[in-house]
Amino acid sequence: MxxxxxxxxxxxxxxxGLALASLTACSAGGDDNxxxxxxxxxxxxxATSGPMPAVWEEVASEFEAAHxxxxxxxxxxxxxxxxxxxxxNALASGDAPDLFQVWPGGELRDQVANxxxxxxxxxxxxxxxxVGATVNPWQVDGKTYGIPFTFGIEGFWYNKDQFKEAGxxxxxxxxxxxxxxxxxxxxxxxxxxxxxxxxxxxAAHWWYQFALHSCSPETLQTAEKDxxxxxxxxxxxxxxxxxxxxxxxxxxxxxxxxxxxxxxxSAGLVANGQAAMELMGHWNAGVIGGLTPDQQVPAFxxxxxxxxxxxxxxDPTAALGGGDGFGCSADAPKECDELLAYIMSDExxxxxxxxxxxxxxxxxxxxxxxxxxxxxxxxxxxxxxxxQLWLDTAYxxxxxxxxxxxxxxxxxxxxxxxxxxxxxxxAAATL
Amino acid sequence: MILPVILAAVYSFYNLPAAFKWENLADxxxxxxxxxxxxxxxxxxxIKAIGNNFIILVLSLVIQGPIAIGVxxxxxxxxxxxxxxRLLIFVPYVLAEVIAGLSWKLLLQPTGGVNALLEAIGLxxxxxxxxxxxxxxxxxxxxxxxxxYVGFAIILMLAGLQGVPExxxxxxxxxxxxxxxxxxxxxxxxxxxxxxxxxxxxxxxxLQLFDMVWVTVAPTVRQMSTETMATYMVQQGQFAGQPxxxxxxxxxxxxxxxxxxxxxxxxxxxxxxxxAITRGVR
Numbered sequence: 105m106x107x108x109x110x111x112x113x114x115x116x117x118x119x120x121g122l123a124l125a126s127l128t129a130c131s132a133g134g135d136d137n138x139x140x141x142x143x144x145x146x147x148x149x150x151a152t153s154g155p156m157p158a159v160w161e162e163v164a165s166e167f168e169a170a171h172x173x174x175x176x177x178x179x180x181x182x183x184x185x186x187x188x189x190x191x192x193n194a195l196a197s198g199d200a201p202d203l204f205q206v207w208p209g210g211e212l213r214d215q216v217a218n219x220x221x222x223x224x225x226x227x228x229x230x231x232x233x234x235v236g237a238t239v240n241p242w243q244v245d246g247k248t249y250g251i252p253f254t255f256g257i258e259g260f261w262y263n264k265d266q267f268k269e270a271g272x273x274x275x276x277x278x279x280x281x282x283x284x285x286x287x288x289x290x291x292x293x294x295x296x297x298x299x300x301x302x303x304x305x306x307a308a309h310w311w312y313q314f315a316l317h318s319c320s321p322e323t324l325q326t327a328e329k330d331x332x333x334x335x336x337x338x339x340x341x342x343x344x345x346x347x348x349x350x351x352x353x354x355x356x357x358x359x360x361x362x363x364x365x366x367x368x369x370s371a372g373l374v375a376n377g378q379a380a381m382e383l384m385g386h387w388n389a390g391v392i393g394g395l396t397p398d399q400q401v402p403a404f405x406x407x408x409x410x411x412x413x414x415x416x417x418x419d420p421t422a423a424l425g426g427g428d429g430f431g432c433s434a435d436a437p438k439e440c441d442e443l444l445a446y447i448m449s450d451e452x453x454x455x456x457x458x459x460x461x462x463x464x465x466x467x468x469x470x471x472x473x474x475x476x477x478x479x480x481x482x483x484x485x486x487x488x489x490x491x492q493l494w495l496d497t498a499y500x501x502x503x504x505x506x507x508x509x510x511x512x513x514x515x516x517x518x519x520x521x522x523x524x525x526x527x528x529x530x531a532a533a534t535l
Numbered sequence: 536m537i538l539p540v541i542l543a544a545v546y547s548f549y550n551l552p553a554a555f556k557w558e559n560l561a562d563x564x565x566x567x568x569x570x571x572x573x574x575x576x577x578x579x580x581x582i583k584a585i586g587n588n589f590i591i592l593v594l595s596l597v598i599q600g601p602i603a604i605g606v607x608x609x610x611x612x613x614x615x616x617x618x619x620x621r622l623l624i625f626v627p628y629v630l631a632e633v634i635a636g637l638s639w640k641l642l643l644q645p646t647g648g649v650n651a652l653l654e655a656i657g658l659x660x661x662x663x664x665x666x667x668x669x670x671x672x673x674x675x676x677x678x679x680x681x682x683x684y685v686g687f688a689i690i691l692m693l694a695g696l697q698g699v700p701e702x703x704x705x706x707x708x709x710x711x712x713x714x715x716x717x718x719x720x721x722x723x724x725x726x727x728x729x730x731x732x733x734x735x736x737x738x739x740x741x742l743q744l745f746d747m748v749w750v751t752v753a754p755t756v757r758q759m760s761t762e763t764m765a766t767y768m769v770q771q772g773q774f775a776g777q778p779x780x781x782x783x784x785x786x787x788x789x790x791x792x793x794x795x796x797x798x799x800x801x802x803x804x805x806x807x808x809x810x811a812i813t814r815g816v817r
Contacts, residue, residue: 188773188774189773192553192555192776196555196556211553214552214553214776217552218552218556301755302667302753302754302755302756303753303754303755304754304755304758307755356645356664357645357664357667357668358667359667359668359669359753359755359756359759360644360645360664360666360667360668360672360752360753360755360756361667361753362753368644368645368646368647500553500776501553501774501775501776502553502775502776502777505774505775505776506775509580509758512755512758512759513758513759515755516669516755516759518759534550534574534777534780
């Protein structure tokens with residue numbers, strides 16, 4: 105060994121020592137319960153803009169005031185980063201936050217199977233009962249691992265002024281009417297529908313809607329449980345979507361359009377009058393409001409549910425939806441359950457509803473909704489005969505991702521309706 | 536330094552869930568042997584991603600190389616404003632990749648600055664969905680990469696030119712050689728070691744390409760036309776919740792880079808690096 109490599113070895117050892125030291129420092133600092141009996145709760149949510157960060161901050165300090173010795177550290181992260189990167193990594197590293205956002209369906213099942221989540225039935229049964237059947241997607245084998253604080257359905261956010269100018273008197277109630285209205289909008293010089301296909305999932309939601317309206321509720325429930333996609337209605341959904349894309353309903357260059365960021369996004373196109381409609385979830389009024397020059401939800405904005413499809417097995421009043429829930433990590437202190445119960449209390453839910461950020465899940469709070477569009481969505485939710493969870497959420501990350509890839513191929517004109525189902529079946533086989 | 540490589544190799548033999556736990560590695564049902572590798576090479580998207588990496592590699596060599604050499608030769612002559620030009624050429628390389636990518640993304644969107652400029656100078660017919668049209672997105676991406684990295688190549692070449700003795704060029708000129716002949720027969724051959732090192736860096740960069748693609752191209756268009764091995768790896772490993780499969784992609788990417796690097800060292804860099812890296816090779 106010559107002198108140079110000795111130096112290198114020493115440097116390496118020093119670097120490794122430093123790295124180790126900082127790791128230890130990290131884990132020491134991350135410990136929850138300090139020796140003097142004080143409890144620190146860490147809470148991760150997805151509120152980064154609009155009125156919500158302030159609401160959660162208030163909730164945290166109110167809870168601290170009512171529970172001496174408890175400290176709540178709440179942090180908001182961008183939704184996709186939170187769900188796809190931060191939470192999975194935190195769970196895998198064994199240093200999970202106490203209270204964090206939990207997506208229902210497949211992801212929840214994965215986390216439960218790994219023992220990451222705490223069952224809540226014994227500690228806060230009343231809170232669970234208060235939201236009724238909405239909690240079902242957060243349950244596995246009869247146990248509840250999360251409670252949704254907001255739940256809503258998807259529909260069309262549209263520009264009432266442009267509809268009027270194009271001579272459309274009422275929102276479409278069937279697919280044929282929708283296609284006819286698109287033609288009228290084009291004639292009047294408007295882009296009928298904006299879709300943020302660049303982000304994949306907004307494009308995929310179109311296929312979900314066609315599947316929802318082509319497949320019977322029983323077929324959808326079996327598919328969610330057994331990953332059985334053999335029913336021809338799934339291929340039919342792809343064919344219907346292909347035909348629909350063939351009528352040229354979307355804006356130019358939709359393959360590269362993002363969904364919710366910037367004036368050039370699909371929400372931005374609707375916000376600034378460059379497209380007449382967008383198919384999107386219950387949160388969209390807030391997103392559109394944030395993309396207008398004056399940061400207000402525009403007065404022209406209206407909402408209607410996805411129309412039924414004539415002659416198909418699907419339920420015309422079925423709706424596609426989802427929500428955000430909170431759950432406690434497996435080794436969280438009991439104060440975590442209490443905080444969750446407080447978040448779900450009537451007063452916090454009413455405050456949430458009044459902020460106009462979404463639809464609360466506790467029925468008494470729904471009356472506190474002030475935003476007319478959110479009221480319309482809440483009404484749509486109440487009228488829906490059957491609510492299917494977003495399919496990618498319901499099927500879990502692996503199948504959901506393969507499904508979205510297949511749908512995007514169809515949008516780009518390089519895939520077939522059969523490919524989508526094949527991708528889903530293949531992905532399910534790797535589980 | 537070696538630990539992540541070993542871990543990736545271990546993971547790649549398992550079918551791991553999105554919510555990973557160490558216990559998963561002890562579960563015999565999760566051990567799938569070479570299935571992840573077989574799957575990778577049977578997936579058209581991944582084959583296409585490898586192809587994209589090599590398209591960018593070849594384009595970099597045949598387009599960026601000559602541009603860099605040409606500009607360096609021109610800038611090596613005394614002229615007014617040389618320092619300013621050198622600085623301007625180097626600016627894109629200094630800029631953070633993510634910042635540069637986001638700027639280009641904004642400039643190249645359908646309603647962005649590039650299309651507005653084309654319209655303004657009467658070339659409205661040339662307007663494109665630069666990064667949204669899968670047919671041209673790869674070319675747009677390559678143009679951005681060239682803008683970003685050609686400055687580095689030029690600076691490298693200029694440094695190499697400092698080592699070329701001026702006496703040789705002067706002697707050639709006295710013998711009646713033109714400027715071009717001097718460059719062709721004296722300067723460029725003497726610059727060859729620099730060119731070979733640059734080509735090596737460029738090839739490795741092309742194979743590992745990630746940031747610029749990830750930042751500028753929307754996921755859908757990326758899937759259609761600009762996926763690289765690295766973006767496919769992150770997409771599958773992180774966002775599609777398949778760490779095992781993603782690890783297999785990482786191992787494949789590692790081996791392809793290693794093979795290219797070794798072959799290049801063995802055949803092109805042999806003389807340049809004699810005794811430095813390839814000690815055994817004579």
